[in-house]
Amino acid sequence: MSASLSLTVKTARDELERITAAIDNLAEEDDWPADLLFRVQLVLEELALNIVDYGHDDDTSDFEIAFMSEGDSLTIEIVDGGRAFDPLNDAPEPDLTSGVAERRVGGLGVHFVRTLMDDVQYERSAGKNRLKMVTRKVR
Amino acid sequence: MEINAERDGATVIARPTGRLDGSNAGEFQEALEAAIDESDRALVLDFEQISYISSAGLRVILLTARSLQGNGGQMALCALDAPIREVFAISGFDTIIPIHGTRDEALAAVGG
Numbered sequence: 001m002s003a004s005l006s007l008t009v010k011t012a013r014d015e016l017e018r019i020t021a022a023i024d025n026l027a028e029e030d031d032w033p034a035d036l037l038f039r040v041q042l043v044l045e046e047l048a049l050n051i052v053d054y055g056h057d058d059d060t061s062d063f064e065i066a067f068m069s070e071g072d073s074l075t076i077e078i079v080d081g082g083r084a085f086d087p088l089n090d091a092p093e094p095d096l097t098s099g100v101a102e103r104r105v106g107g108l109g110v111h112f113v114r115t116l117m118d119d120v121q122y123e124r125s126a127g128k129n130r131l132k133m134v135t136r137k138v139r
Numbered sequence: 140m141e142i143n144a145e146r147d148g149a150t151v152i153a154r155p156t157g158r159l160d161g162s163n164a165g166e167f168q169e170a171l172e173a174a175i176d177e178s179d180r181a182l183v184l185d186f187e188q189i190s191y192i193s194s195a196g197l198r199v200i201l202l203t204a205r206s207l208q209g210n211g212g213q214m215a216l217c218a219l220d221a222p223i224r225e226v227f228a229i230s231g232f233d234t235i236i237p238i239h240g241t242r243d244e245a246l247a248a249v250g251g
Contacts, residue, residue, distance in 0.1 A: 016162045038191065038222040045193045049161045096231030100204045108194040108230050115229050 003030040005067045011052050011082070012059035019048055019065070030069045036137050039116040040067075040076070046109030047078055047087070047131065055082025055129070072138060076117075078131045085129055086122045087113060140166040144174035150181040150249055152242065156188040159196030168199040175203075180212045181249035185242050187218035192226055204236055217245035 005026045009015045020041060027037040044065065051063055063080035091110035095103055114120060117133040124130070140163045143154045153174050159167055175182060182203065204214045217239040219227065227233040239245040 013161065016160065020160075035222060041191060042193055042226070045160055045195075049195070094230070097234070100201065100208050100235050103201055103205075103235060105194055105198045105201060108197065112194070112226070112229060 001030045001069065002071070003067075003069045007065045008062050009048065009065060010059060011056040011061040011063065013049065013052055015052070016045060016048065019044055023067075026067055026069075033138060035139065036074070036135070039135065040074070043113050043116055043133065044076070046112055050085070050087070050109060051078070051080050051082055051129075055080055055085060069137070072136055074135050074137055076133045076135075078129075080129045081127060082129065084124050086124070087131065088120060088122050140170060142167070142170040142174065144170075146179075147246065149179050150183060150246065151175050151179050152183045152185060152246070154185040154188060158191040159189060159199070160191060160193045161195040164195035164199050167196065168202065171199065171203050175207070177210065179207075182207055182212070182214045183242065183245045183249060184214065184216045185218055185245075186216060186220070186223060187242075189223060190220065192223050194230070197226070197230055197232055200232070200236065213249050215239055215245040215249050217242050 003026060005022065007019065007022055009019060023037070023041055023044060061082065063078065066077045068075045087110045092107035094107040094111040098104070113133070117135045119134040121132045122130070141156045145152050151174055153171060155167060184200070207214050215237045218241065219238060224238070227238060237248060239248060
């Protein structure tokens with residue numbers, strides 16, 4: 001199967017519902033297994049809300065999300081002109097071991113991205129964060 | 140965010156429905172707080188009707204577990220779908236919140 005989708009999203013929290021619905025539609029069109037749909041929804045929610053919450057001070061800027069599905073491979077690119085943020089190096093280390101009283105949730109979103117995607121590459125160029133992720137559709 | 144809550148002695152059994160994501164985590168937290176009294180000793184969160192969770196949902200679960208523990212209470216989860224079970228494993232949340240297969244097992248574990 002092959003399919004592609006490009007989305008322009010505002011830097012507002014309520015855009016999450018539109019992103020979720022667009023991914024649901026692409027998954028149906030491209031016949032994704034349920035596991036892939038779950039992973040992509042999770043990764044995109046974590047990254048999009050990071051951009052909305054920390055990358056921008058306004059809720060009217062735009063950023064771009066593109067999906068390219070070809071054979072067994074899905075590539076996702078996010079291009080955003082907000083504050084420079086390299087999730088591979090700038091995100092806090094996730095706390096995976098503390099007890100209930102001390103546990104912190106910061107950094108979990110990026111930890112999900114690293115764990116659930118096969119390849120993640122970041123580049124800052126022309127004033128934009130460019131994050132490219134690749135995953136096999138079937139694990 | 141819909142939550143069905145019932146009480147069995149000092150144990151609250153809460154069954155949320157749908158997705159636990161960044162758009163409704165605040166609502167989820169308010170609904171849980173409303174369902175739990177200060178005198179309650181345990182919470183069983185039945186995830187049978189939950190299809191998705193992100194870090195925003197995990198945060199609410201952590202805050203709820205912390206609040207219960209501060210009152211001397213405890214919390215258990217049950218009936219997690221495989222992808223949700225994986226989120227709990229990757230995040231290490233399965234080491235701080237006990238996860239059970241069924242509601243009865245969770246109730247037995249918290250002494251309900």
